[in-house]
Amino acid sequence: MKDINDRTRDLGPFEPKPGDDMVVCRCEEVTQGQIRQAVHDGLFTVAEVRRYLRCGMGLCQGQTCARLVKGIMARELGVSPDELEPASSRAPMRPIEMSVFAKEGGRDGE
Amino acid sequence: MGTRIAEHPILGVPQKGRLVSFTYDGKTLQGYEGEPVAMALKAAGVMVHRYTAKRHEPRGIFCAIGRCTDCVMVVDGVPNVRTCMTPLAEGMEVRTQYGATAVPFDAGEKDEASAKDGGAA
Amino acid sequence: MESNVTKGTTADVPSRTADAIVVGAGIIGCATAYYLAKKGTSVIVLDACDVIGNGGSTRNGGGVRQSGRDPRELPLAMYAVKNMWPHLSDELGADVEYCQGGNLRLGKTERHIKILEGLRDKAVAQGLDMRMITGDEVRQINPYLSDEVIGASWCPTDGHANPLKATYAYYMAARRLGVRFYTGMPVTELRKVHGRVRKVVCPEATFEADSVIVCAGYASRKILASVGIDVPMSNVLIEALVTEMEPQMFPQMLGTADADFYGHQTKHGSFVFGGDSGLEDVNKDNGHDANSSITAPAICRGILRYIPKLANAKIVRTWGGYEDVCIDGVPVLGPVDEVPGLVVGCAFTGHGFGISPIVGTLLAEVARGEKTTLDLSAFRYDRFHARA
């Protein structure tokens, strides 16, 4: 079983670290400390931390912080960052106004 | 503060559109038509594009290519406009963004609180 | 590193046995595990996916709604809204962003109004405060709605919550109570021992418990088949989207008689909307929960007809998720008599989130052999019959 799948793993008491107050996800202003705490509370995958804290869910959709979040989580979990599956990729690749998304061309061969 | 490069050793004299006026928080500034709004602001010495929703911290240009979305401002009344990707046009109204609006936080927080009170039981 | 679970070959490794095993770590599984553990039952939760709550639990629109429910389901929703949702954040020690902002189900035509009146009649018969209001009254409640809206049903005690927060809040609270969660642990088979369900077989390990609660969404069907039980349901891919943070606009949960969209504004400021293209029944996926290229635009068109003010709101993400749609529109909940020890909670048909606190409570009660808080007989697994 992969380390991240054994949710009974106890990562020990949460010890504050320098830099915990530092923003990691610039869009949603999620800090290193929040990410570390979430891992300690049992959120062992990027998807879970992202959904719970919103890091990587803002306007840029994790373009800037995805790698940083993964690094912090991996250190906390004592695994290689490669073992952590990045969040899934979804449209739209850039934010798009509802009015623009609503107006479609090209589908009916026009 | 960033200023315009008059002549570049490799690129020569930068090619620019016509000089146009726009407003930044009500002040009239000038920039070149078609250049990103963020560049016109940078050339005018504007560093802060917005203050964040939670921590009210200043942000400005970061990636300059439309990825990070840190440079968003309220442009012509629309919030969250990526100024590094939006071409400058004559008469544009550019405002510092506070959270998701152009209302500075002192006045804004009141509005937000009352809306929330109406919502949460 | 080999964990305690997969180490060794005998079945009596302590980490592989518990009083109860919950199959599926969605919000139903996590809530059931939480309420079991709270009463002192030792629990193991197994999920096929690496990610907790990766199915509908974290992909739904977050409605905490009584209006528009099937009469069989309404008592569960009313109970949860009255007794559970208001205290859930305190109970779980995490803000689930519950907002009792009411539910507006919007109508634009006389036909819509007829549909809404029908829903109202059924709800009122069961004691729910739900009434019809005019277009102007609608806009008094929510001034952003367009003039195309000629009326709506209004249920002031409905609302919404954050399904992501709620799912993980249940998970973390259960984990704090000692519930043992194992992800990436697909259940291939249930086995009876001495006439009672006991073994839960996974490729990596076999687990044992006195009772087994299956709440694994559509995947429940295959798991239940291993003990000869079937729930007539289908797996339907539906889609949703979320906007950037907007200034706070309105607290209501919105839906429409036409079912062209539903959604709300979150505490964060973003709007979460779901909806469909009308072609879902014949959509194909390419083996994963892919979005179709046509659905998000259709949802946007739907929204803008009702809330034109959102024209400039930017969509930052779309996603897809599967609904376990029951043939008769309400879930299967409760004990499986012919397989003693087995409890089922699946086929929620896209409206399991709002009732998840009470469903978790009820499934825990069933598993512990207690008298249930509410009557579950309408949700029996054997209620389905061919036409006479």
Next chain:
Amino acid sequence: MKRYDLIVVGAGPAGMSAAIEAAKHGVHVVVFDENARPGGQLFKQIHKFFGSKEHRAKIRGFVIGQELLDEAAKLGVTVELDSTVIGLYQDKEVVVKQGEQVNHYKGDAIVVATGAAENMVTFEGWTLPGVIGAGAAQTMMNLHGVRPGNRVLMLGTGNVGLVVSYQLKQAGCDVVALVDAAPHVGGYGVHAAKVARTGVPFYLSHTIKRAEGTDHVTGVTIAQVDSHFQFVPGTEKHFDVDTICVAVGLSPMSQLFKMDGCKVVDDRRKGGQVPVVDDLGQTSIPGIFAAGDVSGIEEASSAMIEGRIAGLAAASYLGFATDDEERAGVDANERALDGLRQGMFAPKNRGKKVEKTEEGIPVSQTLLERGYVADSEIERFPGVTHRVGIHPVIECTQNIPCNPCQDVCPKHCIKVGSHITALPQLEPDANCIGCGLCVASCPGQAIFLVDEKSEPGFAEVTLPYEFLPLPQKGDRGQALGRDGKPVCEAEVVGVKRTKAFDHTAIVTVKVPEDMSMRARFFKAAPATETD
């Protein structure tokens, strides 16, 4: 639905090369790009590229960009700009935001060449305005003619950090320091050396402790780090700066592949999550190809070749090219690609510390630790020799795939040989005429013409110069050493600019005889101004 034979996503070096190659075989191609200008990052690359002729060596990036656009236009490739591909869906459908609507298109084949995004590091104050990515700095100064700041600190000594530091100086900014947490310079030594000789100090094994300022950056504190990247107390250094530039690597922007269900893997050597591709760039979904940085971070030169291979493979997949044509074209391109993937900085050597050159010469430690080759080290490299009369001194000390010096000399004085990464040498019978083509053409600006005794007691050194104001004949000032520190007085005795030099001026300075092997940059005496 509008359908193309081939849809290319991204009009950068890889995408344009793929489109051109496919169009050459008659494929009906469209290229979508979200930017207002095509060329991807090429138009921000104002330095001369490394490589050989087939890699368009010694041509500046933005010129290559223009060449690609011209070639594409000639072949009838449609390039749709301001066209953001928002998703890659089933059945090779792309949805593109164009103007005020989204348009649906299908391709029988797709090449995704979306490039890379910049990595970031966190430090106290990293969200302050004035902390920017190196790409942002390039965008501001090289595309829009706006200086990113007046006083800049650069974090990162990979090629991006080095090249952008140099470009910042070209734009007229003061670069106060180059800082890297790693113990050694990550990029090409020649890129480091051309920055170091202008007087920019390098701080290896240092990183940023905090950016200072309330509303924007007003200063920065760096400190030394130990081998575990922990700060060493008491080593803090403060700089007054208005801009902090971060250049700590790139990650492939592979989201479209993942969205569509192509198999992707995390590969640290390739910079992050990349699609699994075969040797033609084809992903796990037949007909969908990857090219350029999106399939693994490399240089623009290799991206162009990967693009050509993908374009050719797509043409073959679509039946426009025969198997033989495909094989022949792919073989030639793979040889070219192989050429670029040689030497000390080859992908296979990434992260390794190379101690010796291919010739067995110990690599300059000063270069790795401080960005320049020390006077005591320079003589051991084969390009550095002493002759009577004017002759090139080639301070090329690492094996990189590059040979314009060999091609450009009209007298064939310089030899790299057939092995493109070999260190260049002066031919024994070299008959240098002092034309300066080698000085101006070397993409690393590592060649100097030296006349060790131009007149009694004096020597002349000819060096490449790409800054404004350009020194004038008769100007007096200081000669700076490789370390950027003044070594002696100097007088400008010649300034030459020709079309063949392509905006690299060559400046000849007269220095005392004993300084001929030390003087490597010219700094004019400050003008006596009244204001």
